[in-house]
Amino acid sequence: MKLHPMSVPYRSLSRSLSTGSLFFFVGIIASPGGAGGNLLVIGAMVVVGIVLGIAYEYAYYKRFRYEITPDTFDVASGVVSRRDREVPVRRIQNVDVRQNVLQRALGIAAVHVETAGGGETEITLQYVDEAEANRLQRQLRNGSSSRSRSRATAGDRETTDDLESGDTRPGEDELLFEIRRNELAVLSVFTIDPGASALATIALSFASGFDPTTLVPIDLLEADLPGTGLIALAWAVLIFLFAAWVLSAVLTFSRYYGFRLTRVGDELHYERGLLQRYSGTIPLEKVQTLTIEESIPFRWFGYGALAVETAGYAPGQSGSRGTESAIPLAERGRVRRLARSIEPFEREDLERAPLRARERYAFRYIGVLCLIMGVGYLLATYTEVVEDWHAFAVLLFVVPVAAHLKWANRGFQFGDRYFFARTGFWRRTTKIVPYYRVQSVVYQQTLFQRRRRLASITADTASSAAFFGRAATAYDIDVTRALQVQQGLNERLQERLLERKRRRQLDRWFDGDDVGSGVSVDDDQKSHTDGLDIDGLDGSETTNGGHGSRKESPTEPEPPDEHEHERRDEPNETRDRPSSEDDRDRTDGRDSSNSQ
């Protein structure tokens, strides 16, 4: 498959802007006329730059090929140096579609494919047709989510379906979340966009004609009061902050406008943006950690945010900024409900750190204040820079409050299936880690913690968000409890993995029969999808034939009776399955074939 033909002019345009300007400067320097520059030469250089750009983009378009095979997504690209890349579909973590205003007008979109490992986006398609982008997104996530599907029938059928309708089948999407007007308003007003301050600086310098003083109403300040300079400065700062705030609100509004989160099968699908449209998928099977963030102004209004982190990247990292997330802002109850629909975690009932942790924070703050004042004192005695070093002493009154708030906002829960860790007063984050996602467990005890017999436990996961944000760390818990939790985390990880493995084997053995029966695996949402979406397969005999030849045979087959038992427990035994006698035979047969 090739890219959309419109990608040639679009890419050329964006490229010509860069190469053209480059040649513009080269032309100025190289023009024989000296300082003034020969208009003709400059023009010619610019044209050469543009033509070269177009030629390159045409060649790029000509040589770019992508293809979805049953197991891999192949991309061959490159004009000068060629690169053939095959990404196993199962390894794909996220598929994003991005469109800005111009691209929307042209009906093209950029597709980004992320896998775990490596900081960069693994595959970028610039640009394909809108419908094609959606089809790719759909097909890739179908492929990546069902590892045990038989591709022969189901895969083909779905492909043709997609080609014909070009859209998702109705009734399959389940709308999980749509941002409400009040939520968007609160979000826009209170979010500080890091880019806004830079933009505000530029805007203000334009508005003032590059002379910042023009914005300050000198007339008002002509009164010969002492400290006029200070007022002028304060005024300038005020204007700047206001401009930055307005811009930040506008940027946030346009970024999250029309935010929708839907669930398609076992994938989350999000869309957002007013001018620039973003859409992406988060495979539920690959969720590493859930993060509920309740920052200070939002928490007062009863709002919170939810981030779903995969190993590819958390949705926030796409634009190298951490302000975006799975749900930018919603009422607390909705956030909890949605988080539960992704990971059915139990009630939050966090254990608090022991009271001596609070003492520790108080001592820490006092220590920091003393240090500041000590430095201030030294500077005051030896230089004239600082005078009122003791002004900081006022802050000592705040110390108990600060220590208490820090302590009260920390906690952890060593639950049945999930590990919770909460921290932060200003930006309170609650991390929810399923045990089977834990990579390693780290116990840390600083010198100061040791004095108070406290320690911190981190449940490390492969979530790439942890590179930038916080890890799931339970701070300042009692030493004995910490060691207990560390042991327990490892044990539960092993237990859960074993359970998942057993269930996967079950799915593998019976997935011919389980078709559409909606196996009720209440406790562990994601694993049951392995065997689920194999609709269109009813002849269990044929599938069994296929499965028999599968290479990855279960290593330690369970005694057949156990499966028998578990299978009977499944609710919807509507299909006419082989009788249990036959079943037993079949399993036994499989066993013997394995042991051979």
Next chain:
Amino acid sequence: MERLNPRVRPVWVLLAIVRSGIFGGFVVGGAVAFTRGTDVGIDESLLVWSAVALAVVVLIVRVVIAWLRYSVWRFEVRADSLYIERGVLTRVKTVVPFVRVQHVDSQRGPIERSVGLATVVVYTAGSRSADVAIPGLTPDRAETLREELRQLAIESEGEDAV
């Protein structure tokens, strides 16, 4: 619990001396350059001497920490995980389940080679403690440990790491 080979101790002490030497060089050199270049109201020799004192303190602290590090370092190959205890100021105890081991390296740097030691590095897909290194092993022990960990990682055959 297994301990490291005692030969690693002088290596760590030597490294500490070299590193704090570099740090001290920068600090004292900076102080001297500062007092030469500008004329502040501070007694010049005081600044230089305090820089020297700082460098000496850093040197002593680092050497002591390097010396103590050996006595703290412990590791154990358990039934289902690798357990490591280390850290003088901040005590760190790491549990790495074998299921999560991606690959295992054994390394020998120039200094390690000169005293006949090796390091085993265990990689996981985790983001924080992405790799765990066990230094101060004899080359034989490093080989056997690597092989042991490799076997255990294969036996515990988990699902995909991510």
